[in-house]
Amino acid sequence: MGRPRAFDEDEAVRAAVGLFGGRAYDGVSVDDLVGRLGVHRNSLYKTFGSKxxxxxxxxxxxxxxxxxPLLDALADADDTAAVLRLVxxxxxDLLLLAAIERAPVDPEVAxxxxxxxxxxxxxxxAALGVTDDLAAALTAAALGIRLRGDAAGTAAALARRLDPLT
Structure with a gap:
């Protein structure tokens, strides 16, 4: 009979979200996970199988x-500025890092x-009543703004230019 788990799996996964979201997959070692999650190496492998x-x-x-929750909030957005502000x-962070780092090499992540x-x-x-192509372009623009860092100013300027299009 095995010993009961000495850690909360849910808390460990939440902590891993923060760790992978801050440093990406390749930037996190198993030692980092063991130290941050407070989980023994054997328990980590037994519970999750692998990194x-x-x-x-x-x-x-x-x-x-x-x-x-972002998707739920977007349902209530009523203009381009609100959509861009929300996104x-x-x-x-973890989604963006996954798209850049892991999706090209891991089909399941992709x-x-x-x-x-x-x-x-x-x-x-759905929020803006626009075509699929324009919605995809707005997603790409919003995520690009997010990656560039000046989210508030750039999003507002872009929204002013795009509102007549939507």
Whole structure:
């Protein structure tokens, strides 16, 4: 009979979201995970199978805890400025890092990222009543603004230019 788990799996996954969202997959070692999560190496492997297994659980948690609420908020957005403000201010670090770092080399991560971004596109399209192509362009623009860092100023300027188009 095995010993009971000495850590809270849910808390460990939430902590992993923060760690992977701040430093990306390749920037986090198993030693980092063990130290930050307070989990013994053997327990980490027994519970999550591998670093990648924990990463996938963390990515899915991030999508549920951070992307899903964004989609819900976008349903209430009534103009381009509100949409851009919501997307540029959302906690999307892990999604963006996954898209850049892991999706090109991991089909399972690519599928999760693609599904999440398509959901954002649909939510923007529904909120603004625009075509799928324009919704995808707005998602790309908002995420680009987010990556560049000047979210508030750039998003407002872009919204003023785009509102006549939507």
């Amino acid at each position: 990648r297994g924990l990463y996938l659980m963390a990515l899915r948690r991030h999508l549920a805890d951070d992307v899903r 540029t201010s959302a906690r999307l 599928s999760e990222v693609e599904t999440a971004l398509a959901s954002v596109d649909r939510a923007i399209g």
